[in-house]
Every structure is written in C-alpha cells, then in structure tokens.
Amino acid sequence: MSTGEKFIQMFIAIAVFFAVVAVILLATQRMRSRTGELAQAAAFVLPAVLLIGVGLLYPAATSIYQSLFDKTGDGFVGLDNYQTIFTDSEQLLVLRNTAAWVILVPIVSTAIGLIYAVLIDRSRFEKFAKALIFLPMAISLVGASIIWKFVYDYRDPTQDQIGVANAVLKGLGLDTYKFLLNDPWNTFFLIIILIWVQVGFAMTILSASIKAIPDDMIEAAKLDGATGMQQFRHITVPSIRPSLIVVVTTISITTLKAFDIVRTTTGGNFDTSVLAYQFYVEYFRSYNQGLATAIAVLIFLLVMPIVIYNVRQMRKLEAR
C-alpha cells in the first residue's frame, strides 16, 4: 500500500468512527421520555462496554481456560503447564530473572528518584534538571535498549572501544567485559535500562508530593534543631510514604509486563529471558499455546495483588 493510500485508510477510519458516533447521538438526542433516557445512556456507554467485553473480558477468560490445555489447545492437561513453569529448568531461570527485575527495578528507581527529587528541590535549575532525568520516559523501550546496547558495546581489550562502559573499564586499566553475554550479571545490566527509564517517573511523582508537605511542619522541625538528614528521615519520608508506595507498586506492575528490553537486546538468549518475554517465545516461536497462556495467567496472578494494593493506597492518597 502506498503512503497516500495508508493516509486515506486512516482518514476513512476516523471519519467512519465520527459519523457513527454522530448518528447515534443525533438519533437519541430528541428522546426525553424514560425509555429515551435509557436509550441515550446506552448510546453513550455501549460502545465502550462492548469493546471491553469482547476485547478484554472474553479473551482473558479464554486464556485462563486455554492454559489448562496442551500445546495445540486440544488435549486437556489440567495444571501441567503451571507445573512446567515451576519445575522445568529453563522456566525456573525465567522465574529467577523475573524476580530480580521485579525486586530491583522498583526499589532502585524509587530510591534514586527520591534522592534526586530532594537534591534538586527548589534549586535554581530544577526545571532543567528534571527534564534531563525525565526525558527517557518519552523514549520507547526499543529506543532505550538500542541506546544502552551501544553503551555496552564490547570489543577486544586491545582495540579502541566504542562503548562508553568498556571505554571506562579500559581507562581504569581493567579488561573489557561482555555486559550482555555473561550470565548471570547480564540480567543486571538489562535491569539498569529499565531503571534508567523509570527514575523519571518516580522523581516526578515524589517531587510533587515533597512540594505538598506543609511548610509549618518543616519549620517546626527546624525550630527543634533537626538537621537536614533528620528532616529527611523523620519529616520528608513519612510525609510522602503513600506516594512512595504508589510509585513502587506502579513500577513493579510496569516491570512485570515489560518485554521489549529483553527482546531487543539479547532476544532472551544468554539466560536473560523474563516471564513477559517467555510468553511471547512460547507462543510465537515454540507454538506452545498451553504454556504461553499459562505464563500469561501467571503474570495476571502476580500483577493482581500489586494492582489491588496500589489502588487502595491511591484511594488513601486521594482521601487526604
């Protein structure tokens, strides 16, 4: 399809969509009776409800059902796929890596984001300093992966290095290192990529809640002779505790679902795969539908309690 044709298709899609919406609204506009009210409500709500029902609810239920079947989806195998996830050595490695990601990314990102937010709070360059850290948030994980693959570029120690990381190692007189190849530390170097992206998010949210701490609280602490460090520990951190929890849980959820980094940097090789990527591999490469859906359901089960906790914390935050 040519460029022009693609744009025409795009405009057709948007135009058709708006035409349908307009017709629905106009058709129900004149109704003022009780049934009219109902028809209007249906016109407003049904498009969303139908899409969510067909596109989310039905597929999620089907996936849970399919995870009890074999590769092709024909033979019932009970919980065998789940057993595979927790016993097969390849899958256990995936679980180990996923655990490393889910523990490190939220904690380290939040810690760095918090420290940075405090350091630059009300400084002269605050806006600029924030933009620098925040910029990676606008970049796709594919783009971020390529940026970091270049940082990690490996060459023999005798050659001129083109990757910053190995250039630094060489400058310090050390051997160059295969950052993406050497298990198990390669997972750690991939984790750095997502931390690099997520710190901006943590900093933004935490910075906003630091600014919301009432001035008189800090003034009181100061009158009591609290040092900067004491203020940080006894005033700042407790005051922004709910935001801290929201940030940590939100980043955990993102981390559990992120598959782009592993796919772009190592393709899951060298023992770096994680659940979200393994799902993709099992379905699209190994054609094992049962195992793939079981992994997806496992992600679902892992995400669910974090989301529920996250939402409850957010409610508290809003209520204040």
Add this chain to the structure above:
Amino acid sequence: MTTTNPDLGALETDAPGPEPVSTSAHRALTSPWASIAAVVIAVLWTIPTLGLFITSFRPESDITSSGWWKIFTNPSFTMSNYDQVLHGSDTKLTTYFVNSIVITLPAVIIPISIATLAAYAFVWMKFPGRDLLFVAIFALQIVPIQVTLIPLLKLYVHPPLNLMPLAGPDAPGGGFYTLWLSHTIFALPLAIYLLHNFMSQIPGELIESARVDGAGHVQIFTRIMLPLMAPAIAAFGILQFLWVWNDLLVAITFGSPTTFPLTARLAELSGTRGNDWFLLSAGAFVSLVIPLIVFLSLQRYFVRGLLAGSVKG
C-alpha cells in the same frame, strides 16, 4: 492505574514563589556533596542518549574505529546515516514512520472519544446497573494485555458469525484495523476511569441548571463538558499517544511487516544488523523525534497525565 490528585500537576510547574519556609530545610541538606551527587546523576542519565545522538551524525568509518567522545577532539559530521536509514532500500524507515503515524492517530482519537462518552454517562446519567458496570470496568484494569493477546488474535483471524476477518492477506484497511481496535480496547478501562475521576469534580449544579434550561445530554456533553474536560483529555491523549507510538508488543502481535511501526522495524534491525551502529543510531533518533517533540512542547500536560495515571493493560 495510578491516580493521585490531579491538582498536583499545578505544583509541578510552579515557579519558586516568595522565599518558602522549607528553603532553609533544603539548604540544610544542600552540602556541596549533595550538589555533586545531583550533577553526577544528571550526567549519568544523559550520557547514553547523548552518545548515540552524536554517533548518528558521525561517518560510518569513524563510528567503527573510535568512540563518539573523540568527536570533541576530531570533529566530523555527516547526514548520510539519516539519508540512508530513511531512504536506503534495505531500511526505508520513511515507510515505517508513515505506519507509526497511521497507527497512532486513530488509536488516540477513537478510544478517547469513546471513553469520554462513557465517562459522561457513568457520572451524569442514570441507568440500571450503572455502578456495577463502572466497578467492573475499573476492575478490568488489572488484566495484563498478555492474557488477552492470543484469544484476541484468533478473533481477528476467525471471527464468529461469518464476519469479515480483520487480519490476514485480505484484511480491510491494509490490516491497520486490528491495531486500531486493539489499542482502543486496551486504552478504554484506564481512560474511562481517569476521565470519570476528572468529570466527577465538575460541579453538579452546572449540569442541573443546564438541564433546567432544557438542554439535553448531547448538548451538555458537547457544549459544556468537552470544553471543561479539555485539559484532562489532552493529558490522557498525550499518554496514550506515547504508549501507542512506543508500543512494540501490540504491533508485532497483531501487525504484519506491511503495517509495522518504527519500533517493530527498529527491533528487527537491532537483531539483524546489530553492529551497524550508523544505521541503528540514526534509526533510533528517527523513532525518538516525534515523542521528544511532543514531550518537550507539552511537558505540562504530560506531567499532569502522569500524575493522574501511568500504567495500563
């Protein structure tokens, strides 16, 4: 998913006002070491992007023979990397750039329109099962998109009731409908929830008096609600824009090589031409330029959207 008070967004961009009390607290923390730490973090965060950016303007022979930091002692620049990555027959990123635009615009406009309508009904209309339905949609935010992909793909390929398949060689609209629909579906729960939150903050008297004056829901929606909701819609619109533009999973699951966006093509190049940094560096920045422009020009809304909600599907 995350929702904090949207008003926090205002704090974000506030200029430092009259000497605040807490400045003294801040000063207490600000030792020279603290400033150094801040600068170190800022530099560490910037170097990776800067390195690849500089690399994208260096001649291929320079890229492979020396580090990008050598440009400061031995400057030489070229645009040929960009020329090749955009128009070269083996990369042709212009094609994928077009795909990204064609995928993204409807995938932002359509879900926001549907979600605004639904949110309006959930806040201002009365119908049986309203609260139950809203809670159900709210709860469905916990479904990770991985759980939905395989059954959804099957629905597109073999739809029930002899409907037209949306995927495959004879797909309508060049195969873009699967992407538009999927992005729309995945955006809806969060969009409805956030817009519902914003909308319920609008005073009810405003709506009541309009009703008394004889305005119908459609008029209230288009004349009163849409203008009032513009900032919230913009905030969510930017988030959705960045999600769709930067998405890889939905694109490679439901798309085909003819509908791949930049991210999918770039991921491919990273696999097949992983050491051709003259291509990868320029390619990466071709894919980054639009989100960066959006980010830099609409940062205010972006931050507000982020404070309101950041995780979906």
